[in-house]
Amino acid sequence: MLAGHFTTALVAKQEAPKGHIAYYLVAAQLPDLLWLPFHYLGLEVTHPHNIMATSLDNLQVDMTYSHDLLPLLGWIALVIGVGRALFGGWRPGLIGGLLLVVHAATDYLGGFPHNLFGPETASVGTGLYHSSPYLAVALEGVFIVATLAWVPRNDAKAGIQRSRSTYLTWAAVFGGNMAFLLFSADLSMAEMFGLTPSPAMDGTTVPMMAATYLSMLAALVWAEGKPTKARAERESSSSVPAAQGA
Template sequence: MLAGHFTTALIAKQKYPKGALLYFLILSQLQDLLWFTFHYLGLETTTPSDAFDATLSNMAVDMLYSHDLLPLLFWLAIVFIIGKLVFKSTQIGIVSMFLIGIHFVLDFFSGHMHHVFGAGTTEAGLGLYAASPYIAILIEALFSAVALWYFFTEETKNGVTRTATNKIAIIAVFGYGLIFMLLIATRSFRELLGIPEFDLGFNTNMPTLILTYGAMLYCLNYFVPRYKIA
């Protein structure tokens, strides 16, 4: 799951305003941010290496340290300590753990295959990105729609008002993520657009993913706090 994880951060900030939105946004995608880091450390190398060749169905990575079940227990403990110390709140520590846990649950239904600890151990996911990418995207779209509906509904109950432009901007961030995945579900950009083979040194897969996540995080951190209390 790509865009859908961010919705959990919006709801966490709504329910626990003592925490920072940027903090929740980062935590909601922490496992993926760790994946990017471990990729460059040579621990979770992702293929294909060229962004123009990548699709949801052909992308391969053994997310041993960032996403597997046993390391998840370690990350849960770490984020609890960080949340408790930074915000001086046990409650924020528990919410931090929840964001990490729900990331794993959402990936179980819509994401790459994960395991207990390594490819040779019990599978801990449906692996729908590879097996049925369009079903995976549908699951993410439904989850995102319900989560955003709940988020905006609760804001209205709490007297929060947003301009139509602001709401559209927030929804567009998630729409972008879903459309991006639809475009490359089973066919690469090279195949779709007839792009020839070339290497300029910056068309590799991982920087493209990092840019996508970074742009979405920036936009949400910019647009979500822009509201008024009635």
């Protein structure tokens, strides 16, 4: 799962608003963010190296340290501790830890193959990206729609109206993600357009994934920071006494 994990951070921010949205987004996507530097450390080397030759069903990597079950328990404990330290309460940290649990559950249901701790240990995932990539994409689509439906529902209860630019950003991030996954499910860019992978593009798979994750994260932080109607009204009313007393 790609951007689907990010949707859970939007719900977390509503349930524990004391935590910063950037913390929840990183917590929700932490295993994937760890995967990228682990590739360069030689711990989770990813193939193919050329982004033009890469599709969901041919991407090969043993995500032992970022996604396997036993290391994941350690990452969950770390996220809880960081949340407790940053925000002075257990709720943001526990919600952050829960985001990692949801990340693991959705990945194990419909993502790359994962194990207990290493490829020689018991499998704890279906590996649908390799065996049934279109089914995996469909499951992510359902998950995104279901999770995002929760946010407007809670907004309505709280009397919150978000800006148009926020919804447009969400549509670009999550809609663009689904389009990308659909078109790259079992066809690489080279196969799709009848091209030969350019040697100049060697070593581009992981950098392109890093740029994608970070740009999505930055866009969602920006969108969540846009003033809502309820927030604007609170800020306006709080500034009136100060202006009158000047």
